[in-house]
Amino acid sequence: TLALMTLTLDDPSGYGRIVRDGQNNVQRIVEQKDASEAELGIPEINTGILACTRSFLDDCLPKLSSNNAQGEYYLTDVIAMAVQSGLTVETLQPEFPWEVDGINDRVQLSRLERLYQLAQAESLMRDGVTLRDPNRLDVRGSVQIASDVIIDVNVVLEGDVTIEEGVVIGPNCIIRDTNIGAGTVIEAYSLVDGAIVGERCTIGPYARLRPGTELADKAKIGNFVETKKSYVGEGSKVNHLTYIGDSQIGKGVNVGAGTITCNYDGANKFQTVMKDGAFIGSNSSLVAPVTIGENATVGAGSTITKDVDDNGLAVARGQQRNVSDWKRPQKK
Known part of the structure; x- marks a missing residue:
């Protein structure tokens, strides 16, 4: 034939x-x-x-x-x-009929792209997904989305993406090659790339999860946080303005604002371990390889270069010096 x-x-x-x-x-x-x-x-x-x-x-x-x-x-x-x-x-x-339309220029290509995207959006909605605006969703790969998922405007789904029931994705997010567990909320302007996200997690706004990131259930990644090749344990919080790279974080850990894991010495990368219940004060630098013990505390503003024992306190700051009656320089 x-x-x-x-x-x-x-x-x-x-x-x-x-x-x-x-x-x-x-x-x-x-x-x-x-x-x-x-x-x-x-x-x-x-x-x-x-x-x-x-x-x-x-x-x-x-x-x-x-x-x-x-x-x-x-x-x-x-x-x-x-x-x-x-x-x-x-x-x-x-x-x-548009499936066999001819494409002779970029204008026709863009029109067909929108028709194709709208067809995918309508298919998702028929399967029980809520789209705030079906005209403002781009699917650029293979997606599996459960029912009762809510997706806001200008979301881009790339590669292999699996989204479980009850997930909420805020506006202007990019989700790429990622599995997202049930009940997780991803706030606006977040990029989740090559990650495994557990159930009932909170991400963003303005968060970036890079490849190799794995979040256990109920983990929280806040605004302006970047993670890479790291595990964040159940219920742990990395709330804001923080970089977590090549790290293993246990359960119930709190990482304060401005904390940095110093994982790269210019030639090699090393791992930071924060065990269950550790508390990392704000504006701390953890110079890998280093381990923070269970329920240990790192004082705010510390640069940690040595392991911290379980239940211990580590404070590593420069000494403060106050000068009385100091006069500010004046413009000449």
């Missing part, structure tokens, strides 16, 4: 028409300029998409002729050749 994709249009002008016999079998394709008045009234047109064997083409292509109104070699003549050789021409039509 030879398979041919056709389309029925209200206005078929400009397209080759599908000519059938009394039994509705395809006989040939006639181009617009070669068509008779009766043939011009045929609404079924050629989309330019067909499937056949290589051996058939090897046989019929050398027989093509330019003896027609346009003086061109019509590839569509192979349909009549197929019929004459005894092949059955099977036809089918696309689900949506």
Whole structure:
């Protein structure tokens, strides 16, 4: 057989028409300029998409002729050749006419992209996903989304994305190659890339989870936090203005604002470990490799270069010196 994709249009002008016999079998394709008045009234047109064997083409292509109104070699003549050789021409039509539209410039490409994206958005909504605006969602990969998920405007889903039931994604987020557990909330302007996110987590706003990040259930990643190749344990909080790289964080850990894991010495990367219940004061630098013990505390503003024992306190600050009656410099 030879398979041919056709389309029925209200206005078929400009397209080759599908000519059938009394039994509705395809006989040939006639181009617009070669068509008779009766043939011009045929609404079924050629989309330019067909499937056949290589051996058939090897046989019929050398027989093509330019003896027609346009003086061109019509590839569509192979349909009549197929019929004459005894092949059955099977036809089918696309689900949506726009699926076979031609693209001649970037304007047409952008229009078709929006139609394609809207079709995906409508499919998700029929499966129980709430989209705040289906015109402002981009799906650029393979997504699996459970019911009762809410997605706000301008969200981009890339690669392989799995989103479990009850997840809420705020506006202007990018989710790439990530699994998101049930009940998790991702606030606005967050980028989640190559991560595994547990259930009932909170992320963002303005958070960046880089590849290798794994969040256990109920973990919290706050605003302006970046993580990379790190595990954050159940119920642990990394609330704001913090970098966590190459780290293992246990359960119930609190990481204060402005904390940095110093994981790179310019040549190699090292791991930071924060055990269950550790408390890291704000504006601390943890110079890896280093381990903060269970329920240990790091005082705010410390630079930690040595391991901290379980239940211990580490304070590493420069000594403060106050100068009385100090006069500020004046402009000359």
